[in-house]
Amino acid sequence: MAVAHTGIQTGENPPAAPAQPEARKHGPWLGIFTGIVIAYLFVPIIVMIAFGFNNPAGRFNFVWNEFTFENYTTLFEIRELTEALRNSLVVASISTVISTIIGTLIALALTRYRFRGRSGLNLFLFVPMASPEVVLGVSLLALFVTLGVGRGLMTIVIAHIAFSISYVVVTVKARTSGLDTNLEDAAQDLGATPMTSFWTVTFPLIFPGVLAAGLLAFVLSLDDYVITVFNAGGTSTLPLWIFGASRIGVPTQVNVMGTLIFMIGVVYVIVALVRERRQR
Amino acid sequence: MRETRRRRIAYLLLVPGVLFLTVFFLIPMFTMLSTSFMEGTPERGFDFTGHWQNYMESFSDYDTQIYRSLVYGLIVTVVTLALSFPLAYWIAFRGGRRKNLYLLLLLLPFFTPFVIRTLAWKQILADNGIFLGPLKDLGVLTDDFQLLATPTAVLGGLIYNFLPFMALPLYVALERLDPRLLDAASDLYSDRRQTFFKVTLPLAMPGIFAGSLLTFIPAVGDFINSELLGSVRTTMIGQVIQRHFLTTLDFPAGAALSFLLMAGILVGVFLYARALGTEELTG
Numbered sequence A: 001m002a003v004a005h006t007g008i009q010t011g012e013n014p015p016a017a018p019a020q021p022e023a024r025k026h027g028p029w030l031g032i033f034t035g036i037v038i039a040y041l042f043v044p045i046i047v048m049i050a051f052g053f054n055n056p057a058g059r060f061n062f063v064w065n066e067f068t069f070e071n072y073t074t075l076f077e078i079r080e081l082t083e084a085l086r087n088s089l090v091v092a093s094i095s096t097v098i099s100t101i102i103g104t105l106i107a108l109a110l111t112r113y114r115f116r117g118r119s120g121l122n123l124f125l126f127v128p129m130a131s132p133e134v135v136l137g138v139s140l141l142a143l144f145v146t147l148g149v150g151r152g153l154m155t156i157v158i159a160h161i162a163f164s165i166s167y168v169v170v171t172v173k174a175r176t177s178g179l180d181t182n183l184e185d186a187a188q189d190l191g192a193t194p195m196t197s198f199w200t201v202t203f204p205l206i207f208p209g210v211l212a213a214g215l216l217a218f219v220l221s222l223d224d225y226v227i228t229v230f231n232a233g234g235t236s237t238l239p240l241w242i243f244g245a246s247r248i249g250v251p252t253q254v255n256v257m258g259t260l261i262f263m264i265g266v267v268y269v270i271v272a273l274v275r276e277r278r279q280r
Numbered sequence B: 001m002r003e004t005r006r007r008r009i010a011y012l013l014l015v016p017g018v019l020f021l022t023v024f025f026l027i028p029m030f031t032m033l034s035t036s037f038m039e040g041t042p043e044r045g046f047d048f049t050g051h052w053q054n055y056m057e058s059f060s061d062y063d064t065q066i067y068r069s070l071v072y073g074l075i076v077t078v079v080t081l082a083l084s085f086p087l088a089y090w091i092a093f094r095g096g097r098r099k100n101l102y103l104l105l106l107l108l109p110f111f112t113p114f115v116i117r118t119l120a121w122k123q124i125l126a127d128n129g130i131f132l133g134p135l136k137d138l139g140v141l142t143d144d145f146q147l148l149a150t151p152t153a154v155l156g157g158l159i160y161n162f163l164p165f166m167a168l169p170l171y172v173a174l175e176r177l178d179p180r181l182l183d184a185a186s187d188l189y190s191d192r193r194q195t196f197f198k199v200t201l202p203l204a205m206p207g208i209f210a211g212s213l214l215t216f217i218p219a220v221g222d223f224i225n226s227e228l229l230g231s232v233r234t235t236m237i238g239q240v241i242q243r244h245f246l247t248t249l250d251f252p253a254g255a256a257l258s259f260l261l262m263a264g265i266l267v268g269v270f271l272y273a274r275a276l277g278t279e280e281l282t283g
Helices: A002-012 A019-025 A029-051 A079-112 A118-130 A133-147 A153-176 A181-189 A194-223 A226-231 A238-245 A253-279 B002-035 B053-094 B096-111 B114-125 B132-137 B151-176 B179-187 B192-221 B224-229 B237-246 B251-276
Strands: B038-041 B045-048
Touching: A029 A253, A029 B053, A029 B096, A029 B114, A029 B151, A079 A118, A079 A153, A079 A194, A079 A238, A079 A253, A079 B002, A118 A153, A118 B002, A133 A153, A133 A226, A133 B002, A133 B192, A133 B237, A133 B251, A153 A194, A153 A226, A153 B002, A181 A194, A226 A238, A226 B237, A238 A253, A238 B114, A238 B224, A253 B096, A253 B114, B002 B251, B038 B053, B038 B251, B053 B096, B053 B151, B053 B192, B053 B237, B053 B251, B096 B151, B114 B151, B114 B224, B151 B192, B151 B224, B179 B192, B192 B237, B192 B251, B224 B237, B237 B251
Parallel strands: none
Antiparallel strands: B038 B045
């Protein structure tokens, strides 16, 4: 019996192996294609980084002139650009905190409780994601004009929260839906109040999802031009200012800011990979 | 007793979100809908007419731009799908232990702000820039050859900027696919073509559908790429709407155009869902 058992086991093991010769059979073309596409994605990034070290001859930073570090040392010397960057960071921080809280609450309600109107709510949350940004932007503008609300930082924050909530819900839901509700029940059976069981059991489990959602909301906010342009009034954010400046020549410092934001991404990727390796 | 308590908690959790989205998403949509049936300007005020006139007029005035935006969206969706599918397939099935590294490499360029990325393309494609300049000096291209301000540049920008929206859902769908199913297909004497069309493609369908929506919808409504890389001959509907709301202040016509755009997208998505036979995915 024991012999027969091991016999079956060895018979069952090999199916994992044939994946290798199968891979070789396909040839290298798919891999080469993938490499080319990824290289193509990096083309504008490399150009951006390189021209951050350029000292352009005229207003437009289009042609290589001479190497300089000056754009890095004078990074914050263009007052309007620095102010636009500060506005962007303020808007992104406030809207991220609020939309992450609101969105997480919705995600918890959707996955952990049964109530009437659930599918309706799902549809309601899907529509903002399925609408073109320009429509979201102008509809808010129409509302603010009708109500006579002056546009500025406040209205930008409101607009950014409105479009991030759905993305937060979707991201957090991916984490909460796989959660075992028995854990929370067990905590309460052992005498924990609902509040205590939430903060000591549920929240730590969904935290990675909340963090990812917050990061997404922050990036979406920092990057947004279309919705912002309709609700900004005279206030400028980083994308708005750069877009406006593109007509008369974008200062080289913009390349440097792009490079630094890109480097934050690089650090994030390295940290993610190192953590993954450690877990293995 | 406990059930009702739980239900009350659920409604409590929903209050802030539903309230916020009602005030800042639902009501604005209705404001726009009623604006599209009005006439007037923000200074003089609007009068409700209840006529379809704004819709008729804006459609006949801007049918070229609406049509162009939908065609651009379609081309962008098809090309990003063609580029992303082999890429996502390779990472999912041949990536091995480095899968996540490749995936992050794919996403890394998109940490750079959208406007800066698109401006970098403007610089690359400029008439005497770093790409066309040398080619013209070598005599490969004539001096009046240009990429900037052509549909090619706009489409190139859109394809670049929306590629990850297609690649990610595709990757998620393919990664979930059990490779043993492909082995089973070949064990049952299906050749590689058959395996692809009968196993891989059907199982990747949810990813293709999600990716297409996430690419098509923002691409049709986009105006940054056309504004920075295009010319008057590439004007898209998003730019027209923007001008109505920020320059000419013709809110009613702009509102009507916005709903025409939404309607165009809805029809496109509906036809696409039917063609794929994935109606259940939309609900």
